[in-house]
Amino acid sequence: MALTDFDRALIAATQGGLPLVARPYEAVGAMLGVSGEQVRQRLSSMLDSGLIRRIGAVPNHYRLGYTANGMSVWDVEDDQVQALGQRIAKLPGVSHCYRRPRHLPEWPYNLFAMLHGTSRAAVEQQAQELAAILGAACRGHDILYSTAILKKTGLRLKN
The missing domain is CATH 3.30.70.920 (Lrp/AsnC effector binding domain/regulation of amino acid metabolism (RAM) domain)
Incomplete structure (x- = not known):
């Protein structure tokens, strides 16, 4: 599956993680000049197509005290x-x-x-x-x- 320019920009904006704010899709959308709903929809279609496997938290267990x-x-x-x-x-x-x-x-x-x-x-x-x-x-x-x-x-x- 070929990535669009928007896909590449979206991946680049999120590869370090979603912003730790109350409305992360809106924050990413603001960086990309689109709505938070457009970000959510594209990520959802990337999941459905198998381009990405999941969206989830990746905690550092050690920093949380789980050593x-x-x-x-x-x-x-x-x-x-x-x-x-x-x-x-x-x-x-x-x-x-x-x-x-x-x-x-x-x-x-x-x-x-x-x-x-x-x-x-x-x-x-x-x-x-x-x-x-x-x-x-x-x-x-x-x-x-x-x-x-x-x-x-x-x-x-x-x-």
Whole structure:
């Protein structure tokens, strides 16, 4: 899909994030000389077409006090992973949850859920809650803790 000049300007105006104001689309529109509704509509059509995947907040968990961040990985029965993953994804401490293929025999895990806490003990408590929900459908799990922030950026255009 070819980008229009307006698309390029819109991406350039938002690639550092939306302005932290009460009406961010209007603020972006003012920078571009269009209405906030035009910005909202174009972003919506970019989402619908798959040009962009999502519009969402990208918090720096460390700056918010959540210094223990762990990707919990789970070996869940394949016939139950979809339904159980949907339940896990709704939990307040889970920022992302998704299914991934196993790579046996080294990697038996097929459900991933990112957990955030103010300590490793808090993350481990959340993992216990997930284990209780997964019940007998779960054959094993682990927690892989973050040691650095690798990416906190959105869409970027190359010149």
